[in-house]
Amino acid sequence: MPRISSVLALLLIGTFATAACGDDGSGTQGEASGAKLTMFAFSSSPAEDSVLRKAVDDYNQQGRNTVELKVLPEYDTALTTALAGGQPPDVFYVNDNKLPDLGKNGALEPIGDKVDNPGDFYDTLKQSFTYQGTYYCAPKDFSTLQLVYNTADFTAAGLQPPTTWDALTAAAKQLTKPGHPGLVLNPEFYRWGVFMAQAGAWPTDDAVTKMTMDTPQMRTALQYVADNHKAGWFGTPAAVGAGWGGEALGKGLTSMTIEGNWIVGAMKNDFPGVKYAVAELPAGPAGKGTMSFSVCYGVAKASQHKAAALDFVKFLTSPDEQFAVTKEFPVMPSRKSLADKWLAGKPELKAFVSGGDYAKKSVFVPGFSTVVDTLTDGIQGLAKGNKQVDEVVTGTQQAGESVLR
Known part of the structure; x- marks a missing residue:
């Protein structure tokens, strides 16, 4: 953008x-x-x-x-x-x-x-x-973000599109093989944010007047994605040698990704032979959730x-x-x-x-981009396994409070 x-x-x-x-x-x-x-x-x-x-x-x-x-x-x-x-x-x-x-x-x-x-x-x-x-x-x-998956991989594994977090983890585990995590997504707020929404969490209140990072729901969302990365069932595009989730899917480096409808044109132009489908993202503890752009x-x-x-x-x-x-x-x-x-x-x-x-x-207030950058930096650390959820929550909460004050 x-x-x-x-x-x-x-x-x-x-x-x-x-x-x-x-x-x-x-x-x-x-x-x-x-x-x-x-x-x-x-x-x-x-x-x-x-x-x-x-x-x-x-x-x-x-x-x-x-x-x-x-x-x-x-x-x-x-x-x-x-x-x-x-x-x-x-x-x-x-x-x-x-x-x-x-x-x-x-x-x-x-x-x-x-x-x-x-x-x-x-x-x-x-x-x-x-x-x-x-x-x-x-x-x-x-555009919105949803689950985009390789239909041939799902058919071969006997899978249907997952509708819950547990089912997503199980599908990603089953589809994972060396150098091929089951799900690849960018390590940033603009992708991990869907899990926050599904857990009933968000960085701020609706009016964007106070930070709401420090909640059990936020910790649940971040821990869920971090744990799947640690297990090797989720991965980042960089880890598989791709620039973004669509490229990873198109090159057969993963079986699932989380992307917006811009992926359609990219797949048509760059990977016309790859058969894929789109499903709504699995519901989390608080129900369905995604982000719009x-x-x-x-x-x-x-x-x-x-x-x-x-x-x-x-x-x-x-x-x-x-x-x-x-x-x-x-x-x-x-x-x-x-x-x-x-x-x-x-x-x-x-x-x-x-x-x-x-x-x-995905819109906040003037000057909030620095807070999003802080959160994304924390998310990257969670994906790599060198940061803890509490550290990311606290750091982003403090960065946001400084901006909102």
Whole structure:
């Protein structure tokens, strides 16, 4: 995910505030039609670039406004520079984990509730793009994490997708062989977090006002994954010579991984001969749990064409346009009403969509990235076996309390 340095973002507060002076905050400043807009986007794949360019062309052909699309390889640098210079793009991608910083710094015009039928978006996604009670931008699509497994390996072992932690451990043990742990997953919060959710734990309370690492549920989650690593039934991509879980699965270095629906394109392009399936992650002591990831269409607070920018975002988030964009590659519509229609052509991906109803958002508050880094460092130690659960809990709790204070 593209990231904007939180330190640099804080330095830009004055710039954002100055650029926004004179705006009435209504989101209607500038022309409603006849405007020339600029949109910044980052590339996830050639397929997404192509459908996004077509969407922009379709909008331009309507004749209300003209949008110049810039798909930028150095997205963070370009966006930060534009914001700092007071000449930001009118519309730009905002990663969910950067929304708090941009919201705090006054970079965004709040348009979340101004698109058509805002209640149609998944609540978790709306929460991801809400900061201090303000819903800033509508999500363009989303992904969740689920269990992706090699069907041939499962058939040979006589296994069905596990539905409980005990069953996951048993399956991983049965599928493990030298140099081939049964399950491979990245040692980081953005993967291990699913086990926290399944145990009824999370690093903070829902309001992100206090740390909640120091709980029996958190210890249960971390100990469960650490124990499976110690036994050799779970492994990391690096330990098997892979860059990520999808590569490990594709190269036959594991039989299971925990990844998002972006794995579909990677498997199609890089490992077309590997047969795999997707199942919802096994339930833990507190039930089902996963994490969601999303990007929204942000409108710059300093834009001189806010009404036109909002018109463009309404077009992009309309049901017809969102379905046209998401059907071409495996990100999922952020509108609940499109789920069945989208799945009609991709029934094998149902588990990813189902996760949207119970996924935890991976968004905290400005400056919290250092806490996530601390937790991930601890998780890496647990995976290697050189740290203890209590050490990770205490260290992350203290790091988070410092930030939240």
